[in-house]
Amino acid sequence: MARDSYEVLGVSRDADQSEIQRAYRKLARKLHPDVNKDPGAEDRFKELSEAYDVLSDPDQRKRYDAFGENFRRVDANVDPDAYRRARAYAGADATGGRSGGWGGAGPYGDFRYSGSGDDVDLEDLLGGIFGARGRGRGGWGPVSGSDQETEVELSVEEAYTGTQRTLSLRDAAGPRTIDVVIPAGVVDGQRIRLRGQGGQGSGGGEAGDLYLIVRIAPHPRYRLEGRDLHVMLPLAAWEAALGTSLPIETPGGPATVKVPVGTSSHRRLRLKGRGLPNKAGKPGDLYAEAQIKVSKSLSAEERKLFEKLGKVSTFDPRSSQ
Known part of the structure; x- marks a missing residue:
């Protein structure tokens, strides 16, 4: 209850x-x-x-x-x-x-x-x-129809841009289909009310409402928290050390992320407003999380350069500084 x-x-x-x-x-x-x-x-x-x-x-x-x-x-x-x-x-x-x-x-x-x-x-x-x-x-006499609810699963991209769905429903009047428009910027768990699309009334009574419960499917690239999007950003060691600008794909299209000098793994780089849109307020943000990667098969020259760096550098990654 x-x-x-x-x-x-x-x-x-x-x-x-x-x-x-x-x-x-x-x-x-x-x-x-x-x-x-x-x-x-x-x-x-x-x-x-x-x-x-x-x-x-x-x-x-x-x-x-x-x-x-x-x-x-x-x-x-x-x-x-x-x-x-x-x-x-x-x-x-x-x-x-x-x-x-x-x-x-x-x-x-x-x-x-x-x-x-x-x-x-x-x-x-x-x-x-x-x-x-x-x-x-x-x-x-006139009896109003009951309210109904059904879940609709969307991809992150569909949640970002909005989409259309044809839903198959079954009620006392039998099976039926309806076309619905899902607005851009919906979030997981959001309820969308469709007036008059629920159970049919009888004796001239009004139909009930249909509530769509949005479920956003897991994505291989993006992780969603509310309207904020999170994505991993692989970096080479020299890109993290020297800083750079890199292209990145977002649900809204290509963007550029600036990697500051001295970026360490797990640092989150924020792209303001590039998360899910929000017609009623500010949009979410996109966070690119730095992930420093090193090749498992170094060439002879690469190995020499890393060895030289190891000899001249005073940086201690295990230091608390």
């Missing part, structure tokens, strides 16, 4: 929009994966973003207050007070907690309750509360 959105943001249930926004910004700065390297920070940041998405939207917040975590599954015409009374009667609280078992989904959330006694048909129960309200000649 998901944590209460107010609890996630650390605000009271009567907090105004400015309080909610301040709380989100404060926690987002603390938990953002670009800043917080704790293994659980990314999951907490996703939970925070989801809670803010709900509470920052007045309509969604109103429904969340009324129906709890079931708010996306409950028909728009359901009366909140009657809904709470019906669920309490069946042994469940308004936020979706259960004291027995439930079956398939209906317009009021879960459809059948099975407790210690006989089954209770929630449709009949709610029908007794509402009378004919919400029922058409053939049963329930």
Whole structure:
């Protein structure tokens, strides 16, 4: 069961929009994966973003207050007070907690309750509360479709430039395909909301939403941390010692990295703004990590030069200086 959105943001249930926004910004700065390297920070940041998405939207917040975590599954015409009374009667609280078992989904959330006694048909129960309200000649009136989610895997290059996908989905209406556009600069774990592309409604009810969960596949060259890209930069010993400028490939095209004099292995050389783009703020950076390499098969002349360097140099790599 998901944590209460107010609890996630650390605000009271009567907090105004400015309080909610301040709380989100404060926690987002603390938990953002670009800043917080704790293994659980990314999951907490996703939970925070989801809670803010709900509470920052007045309509969604109103429904969340009324129906709890079931708010996306409950028909728009359901009366909140009657809904709470019906669920309490069946042994469940308004936020979706259960004291027995439930079956398939209906317009009021879960459809059948099975407790210690006989089954209770929630449709009949709610029908007794509402009378004919919400029922058409053939049963329930307009019933909104359920929200759905699916994962979509992208390469680093696709995450950088944006891409298109044709998704194959299956729901109560049968199999279907939809074409979606993935914007440039998405990050791993990001949720993309497609309005009206979820489960189909019935009786004229609106379709639910489809949420795409972005997963960025491992890459043979790039390592991704949030929007920052990391890549290894092999250097010859003399390039590291004397400094140089080298071409480097990035997802956005060729770039040039300047290697300072006296660069050691593992030094990170930053190319500002050459990470994943970000339409809502600053882009990520690209970090080229120096990796000094030496040939395993030196020519006679190369060996003599290295021997000469070893005799004249006063550098001690094992010194703390």
